Amino acid sequence: MKWHPFAYHSLDVAAVASAFWSRSPAVRRTFAVALDTEESSPQLLPWVLFFVSLHDIGKLHALFQVKSPDILPLTWPELSSSRLIDTALGHYDHGREGFRLSIEELHSWFTPRSRRAKKAWVSWLAPVTGHHGEIPENDDLLPTDYADTAIKAHDANARQAWVETSTELFLRSAELTLEDPPPACNAEARNLIAGFCSLCDWIGSNADVFQYSAPGPSPAEYLESRLEQIAREDILQRFGLIAPAQPYRGLSALLKGNEHPRGVQVMIDRLPLDAGLTIVEAPTGSGKTEAALAYAWRLLEAGLAESIVFALPTQATANAMLGRCETFAETAFGRANLVLAHGHSRLNREFQRLVDTGSRAATEQEPEASAQCAAWLASSRKRVFLGQIGVCTVDQVLLSVLPVRHNFVRAFGLHRSVLIVDEVHAYDAYMNGLLVEVLKRQKAVGGSVILLSATLPARIRSKLLSAWGTETIAEQAAYPAIWNTTALAESDAPLLLPDSERPSQxxxxxxxxxxxxxxxxxxxxxxxxxxxxxxxxxxxxxxxxxxxxxxxxxxxxxxxxxxxxxxxxxxxxxxxxxxxxxxxxxxxxxxxxxxxxxxxxxxxxxxxxxxxxxxxxxxxxxxxxxxxxxxxxxxxxxxxxxxxxxxxxxxxxxxxxxxxxxxxxxxxxxxxxxxxxxxxxxxxxxxxxxPEAYREWIEPVYEEDPWDEEPEQVYGKHLAWRDDQTEAEKKAQRLTTMNLTQFRDDDERATSLTRDGEMSLSVLPLREDGCLLDGEDPGQMDDRARAEAMMLNSLPAPSSWNDKQLAGHDRDEDGRIRLTLQKDGEERWKSLDGGLCYTTELGLAKGETADLMDPPSETPR
Missing domain, CATH: 3.40.50.300 (P-loop containing nucleotide triphosphate hydrolases)
Structure with missing residues (x-):
């Protein structure tokens, strides 16, 4: 019977962490900034590997060991479930218990020199033991009396022995001991550590790569063999995590053969080569996308990032951007993993082609250069930001600062990326409140963000720049303009285009x-x-x-x-x-x-x-x-x-x-x-x-001071709206401070957290016999085909319809409203009460609207 020793799994994960660290300048830099430590510090990696090796320390516990009764006689013959008092009622959480026990036993491992040193240990143990989805708090964990003294002593001795082994493997070479306090972690550093640890654990737990091994080699020998395997099989590249960028060849490399850089594009090579926030304001169709990608490419080449996340306001705009990013991926990387992420991404034919390409590439010895999506990346939306390019709706980015499970994995992917957010003017106060938090966290780890807009009011621009810590901002500026926080350190004026490149009238x-x-x-x-x-x-x-x-x-x-x-x-x-x-x-x-x-x-x-x-x-x-x-x-x-x-x-x-x-x-x-x-x-x-109108019209319309001729009724409504917007922004900010993870990251309904009151109802039109409108029977499909069919046949409806047109209708297990319709003509169906109608040309309409159409082309049956 196959089984894998605890020590070997812990070292599998540590080996992945070590390989990732050595291959990724962006990861090293991000950790150094987050921990306020020199990137060249010889002590940083030892502490990271040491704590990663403790990520599953809660498994050294009798209640966890008895979860595999078939293996128990081989691992702990003397133990049986009859000797235990399962106060956890079968739901033993090795992450939370590992954290609690580590804090409880810390003084038996060594004597912290001060309360500050102990606090630093807590700040590392919480994220590594919380790698399964939620970083635990120390104040709500109570000890459990689960067994007699001998068993509990056996568990405690095992944990202490593993701490000593990890100390010998990772700290001694850097002349560190347990008494030397690790660098203290703030909230952002904890999230970074949790995301890194979780990612390494996902890969290190893959039994197809890290096959189970019987006890034999010493920990040091086993670790060395795994490091050699990761390098030999290029596992990080196989999983889609690593693909070095090609040397930057100038923005012209992103244009068609007969095109030349224009407008804001000519400024890209003049931007500072440093991490920061950049806001590009330029007209629609002026080449902002290529400008942003070119600047991101420069940052990639400089080692300031190793991937790009491109966020757009809707699924339709994300779909449209996929092809452009595929072309960029082949130019900037040669061979890159491109991930599309939104609720219906798996139905996108172009993305599925990339996934199929990734599956074929996994079996090729020397695959040709192309864009693809490794199957491992495509298998979960949690991994959207772990390839070289992620194209997504902005909701996927905002989830990184919201209380959903594994939000720190998304955050880790963002932190090693250049984040590009398009159409940034399109977001309301609630979404801007979340975006501000994204910016703050990206800055805290030395990340980079590029925001694109044709029509950004100065008030919103100032708020976004302030989130990055840039307080002195020129309100008036020519248009187009590029605002870069590194350049603004010397002057609050934006970078302006030369006269020859200003947009034509x-x-x-x-x-x-x-x-x-x-x-x-x-x-x-x-x-x-x-x-x-x-x-x-x-x-x-x-x-x-x-x-x-x-x-x-x-x-x-x-x-x-x-x-x-x-x-x-x-x-x-x-x-x-x-x-x-x-x-x-x-x-x-x-x-x-x-x-x-x-x-x-x-x-x-x-x-x-x-x-x-x-x-x-x-x-x-x-x-x-x-x-x-x-x-x-x-x-x-x-x-x-x-x-x-x-x-x-x-x-x-x-x-x-x-x-x-x-x-x-x-x-x-x-x-x-x-x-x-x-x-x-x-x-x-x-x-x-x-382009004058972008300033001369937008700024007066959005200025806060009232106009002289403004009607009193209009001004009063504005004040009420402004109060609502302020509360919405505060609501968003409150959500980002919560440590609750009741929302699953792979649950589409979690995206309702990213929009304030906008989320519509999801409606599934069905025939009276329970089949879809096209006659397909979901009951005859396998799970994957059924899920796809449900998505393809669902549609949104206004939330106000919940108490009116759709009141009283049942919902399925995914929260969709089941709307029963009967045939009322060719490609036309009507609800049983006549209140709603669906046609393939009109969509879902109220009955009185549908009645305005021509009579049905066939007799209802």
């Missing part, structure tokens, strides 16, 4: 139309149809799904007469339908779309960020000015030789309400003052000139 004609409900009237609908008939690609952005659905129905009825396609894109589709629609939208309205035949797209905010769409005419409902500029970024996005007659120049029509009550628009965006001020600016201008 771009002027947008604007028309403000005040209409009931901010919805197109009949005259505007006819203009839209005429524009499409002339060959224009018309984009219409509505702020609610209900408005978008109703407008699509109205336009489609009229457009059929002139044979003009009208598309609808919003979030309330089954994932399988949304993926199909997103591909169609990019094909019809994207950079490579065929021009000449007109199309109309009715959409919601899903097209607001990162999607490369190019409209000839844009119509949008009122929204805050920075989001308006994001939408305008989809208007005449690319230079073209031909635009339809009448649309040679970019023009945007903005729809607002007729009174000062913004109704649904205020409900969506919260601050009535932002809407009123945006509308006020629009009413005073017939054109918007970029």
């Amino acid at each position: 771009r002027t947008i004609s604007i028309t403000l139309s005040k209409l009931p409900g901010a919805r197109p009237d009949e005259a505007l609908i006819q203009r839209i149809l005429q524009a499409a008939q002339s060959g224009a690609l018309v984009g219409i952005v509505m702020n609610t799904v209900d408005d978008a659905q109703r407008l699509w129905i109205r336009l489609r009825q009229e457009a059929r007469k002139i044979q003009t396609p009208v598309d609808l894109f919003h979030a309330r589709f089954r994932l399988k339908d949304r993926q199909r629609i997103e591909e169609t939208v990019i094909e019809r309205y994207g950079r490579m779309a065929e021009r000449g035949s007109g199309h109309i797209l009715v959409a919601t905010q899903v097209i607001e960020q990162s999607l490369d769409l190019d409209f000839d005419w844009l119509i949008t409902q009122i929204c805050p000015v920075d989001l308006l500029f994001q939408r305008i970024g989809r208007l005449h996005r690319h230079l073209r030789d031909w635009r339809p007659p009448g649309f040679e120049e970019p023009a945007c029509t903005i729809l607002s309400v007729q009174a000062e009550d913004y109704e649904l628009q205020e409900l969506i965006y919260g601050d009535a003052r932002l809407l009123w001020r945006t509308e006020s600016m629009l009413s005073q201008h017939q054109r918007i000139s970029f």
Whole structure:
């Protein structure tokens, strides 16, 4: 019968830690900064390896040993469960007990010279024994009377013997003893140690690599053999953890053959080669992504990081970024592990191709250079940041500072990475509160962060820079600009572009139309149809799904007469339908779309960020000015030789309400003052000139001081909204200080912690017989196929529907609402009470909205 001695497993993990340390300059540097120690200190690694070797010391305990009764006669013949009093009721936690017992027995191992020395020991023992998911506290652990004196003495002697062995293996060579206190750890250092220890334990526990060994070799001999094996088999690279970056070849290496660095890109090689916070403010489509990747590449080459994490606001934007990062990975690494992480990443075909490539590469002797995802990295979202490039939603980053299990593993991956956060303007006060904590922790370990935005208000920029400790900040600056905390140490002014690289002047004609409900009237609908008939690609952005659905129905009825396609894109589709629609939208309205035949797209905010769409005419409902500029970024996005007659120049029509009550628009965006001020600016201008507008419009709209002509009602609503935002930010900050881990890191519902009140309901439409709408029976599928089918067939619905349209419906074990529908036509289903309807073109709609559509094309059965 196979079994593995405790000492050998502990040394497996220590060997992985030693190999990782020697291969990773970023890990060495991160530990040195976190522990306020010189990186060259000969004592740092011995202390790390010593404490890592104690990570499972709680297993030297009778209650743990009896968990394997078949092995017990070989390891401890005299012990039987009948001799024990299991006060843990079978739930012995070797991590928490290992911590408690170590603190209790510390004085029998040696005599700490002071209370400070003992505190330093506690600060190391807590994270290594807490590597299974939660760093224990000392004040809630009570001793248990589990056996007679002889057994407890046997356990204590075993623990002391292992401490002495580890001392001999790791401390003596550095002329250290137990009486020499280790460097004290603050909270961030503890998280770093826990993440490192957990990662090493995952690898060291892999029996396919570290096969069980019978007792024989001495600890020193065994450790040496494992170190040789790790080097010989290149285990760290096989698991996807290590892949050295190629020498930096300049930003031009990231561009297509006929392209040259432009705008902010020309500044990248001038940025200080040091860890810090960098904020890049530049227009949509100006090459910020390549600029950020190029700077990250420079930091990688300098050994200041060894991986990159690219965080985006939505799953759609993360999916869109995956291909660009794959190209970068092959250029900057040659062969790199690229991980996509969000709730539906395993359904992404491009990511699955990378996983398949990684599986094949594991069997090749000399694989060719390419991007891949090692199977070990792909098997758990806990490992999203452990490869060379992680592409994810920002939620995955924010979870690193929230009370979820193994959050310190995410944090460890972030700390050895350059963190890039795109569309940073898109986050509310709650998410910004979490992001500020991410920045603080990244700085505490000497990490680097790059934030990207086209429309960042000065107030938010100042808050982000302050989180890094940069207090003196210039409020006014030209645009575009790059803010770098290392450069700001000498001056509070940002780095500005040379005149030759400033964005070319771009002027947008604007028309403000005040209409009931901010919805197109009949005259505007006819203009839209005429524009499409002339060959224009018309984009219409509505702020609610209900408005978008109703407008699509109205336009489609009229457009059929002139044979003009009208598309609808919003979030309330089954994932399988949304993926199909997103591909169609990019094909019809994207950079490579065929021009000449007109199309109309009715959409919601899903097209607001990162999607490369190019409209000839844009119509949008009122929204805050920075989001308006994001939408305008989809208007005449690319230079073209031909635009339809009448649309040679970019023009945007903005729809607002007729009174000062913004109704649904205020409900969506919260601050009535932002809407009123945006509308006020629009009413005073017939054109918007970029890039000047990024400062001249955004800053006045977001400034805190009231405008002279501001209505009292609007100002009062703003004060109430501001109080709510302040409380939301405090709520986020309170969460980051909690040590509770009741939320599992691989539980999708944990992401509800990263957004304050935004999380929608998850709805699973089903037929009356329990099958999916396409006729598939989940009961006939294996677990993996069922989970995938449930994801593909689920859709979001507003949380407000919980007490209305979806009240009384059952939920499945994953919290999805089971919505029973009956066939009501081709690709059309209706709820039993008629209150809701689903079609593959309309999505999930209220019954009264669906009734506006043409009659079903077949008789209900």
